[in-house]
Amino acid sequence: xxxxxxxxxxxxxxxxxxxxxxxxxxxxxxxxxxxxxxxxxxxxxxxxxxxxxxxxxxxxxxxxxxxxxxxxxxxxxxxxxxxxxxxxxxxxxxxxxxxxxxxxxxxxxxxxxxxxxxxxxxx
Numbered sequence: 201x202x203x204x205x206x207x208x209x210x211x212x213x214x215x216x217x218x219x220x221x222x223x224x225x226x227x228x229x230x231x232x233x234x235x236x237x238x239x240x241x242x243x244x245x246x247x248x249x250x251x252x253x254x255x256x257x258x259x260x261x262x263x264x265x266x267x268x269x270x271x272x273x274x275x276x277x278x279x280x281x282x283x284x285x286x287x288x289x290x291x292x293x294x295x296x297x298x299x300x301x302x303x304x305x306x307x308x309x310x311x312x313x314x315x316x317x318x319x320x321x322x323x
Contacts, residue, residue, distance in 0.1 A: 201226055202224065202225070202226045202298065202313075202314045203224070203225045203226060204222055204223070204224050204296050204297070204298060204314055204315060204316035205222065205223050205225075205316055205317070206220060206221065206222050206294065206295065206296050206316045206317065206318060206319040207220070207221050207222075207223075207319060208220040208221050208319060209294060209319030209320045209321045210320075210321070210322070211322040211323075212286055212321075212322070212323055213286075213323070214286060214287055214288060214323055215285055215286065216286050216323070217282070217283060217284045217285070217286065218282075218283045218286065218321060219280060219281075219282050219283075220236070220280065220281040220282075220283070220294055220296075220319060220321075221273065221278060221279075221280055222234075222236075222278065222279045222280075222281075222296030222316055223275075223277060223278050224277045224278070224279075224298060224314075225277065232252075232253075232298050232299060232300065232301060233250060233251070233252050233298065233299045233300065233301055233302050233306045233311055233312065234250060234251050234252075234253070234270070234272070234279040234296070234297070234298055235247060235249065235250030235251070235270075235296070235297045235298075235299070235306055235307070235311065235312055236248050236249045236250070236268075236270060236279075236281045236294060236295070236296055236297070237294070237295045237296075237297060237309070238290075238292035238293065238294045238295070238321075239292055239293050239295070239318075240291060240292040240293075243292075245295070245309065246261065247259075247261060247306070247307030247308060247309070248260070248261045248263075248264045248268055248281075248294075248307075249261070249264065249268050249269075249270035249281060249307075250270065250297075250305075250306035250307055250311070251270050251271075251272075251279075251306075252301050252302060252303070252306060253272060254301050255301065255303060257303070257306075258270060259305050259306055259307050261307060263289075264283075264290075267283065267284050267285050267286075268281060268282070268283050268284075269281070269282040269284075279296060281294070281296075283321070286321070286323045287323060288323045289323075290321060290323050291321060291322050291323050292320075292321060293318040293319070293320050293321075294318060294319050294320075294321050295315055295316050295317075295318045296315070296316045297309075297311075297312035297314065297315050297316070298312060298313070298314045299311050299312035299313045299314070300313070
């Protein structure tokens with residue numbers, strides 16, 4: 201059974217930074233597609249960043265490129281999303297996700313099978 205648990209959300213002022221973490225059990229991020237999505241009230245869930253370590257591929261949504269950085273943590277089962285220069289429009293519930301490795305863009309929900317419960321980011 202795969203379980204993903206996010207942490208690191210919070211309330212910050214505009215221009216601030218946050219570091220979100222996602223720990224997986226029953227899964228190895230190093231052999232999978234890893235991603236972060238967000239969902240604001242009344243809006244659809246959107247992909248913001250994803251990576252496929254096995255292929256060295258990284259993708260960012262246009263709205264966050266240059267401010268968000270996705271990476272693997274020191275542990276193989278951890279993925280990180282670093283967010284800089286937070287803006288009010290970044291306010292949302294952030295979810296981590298994992299799926300099989302893909303050579304295509306992974307910013308769509310269809311790339312992922314497993315999801316965390318989310319961590320709230322408020323700016």
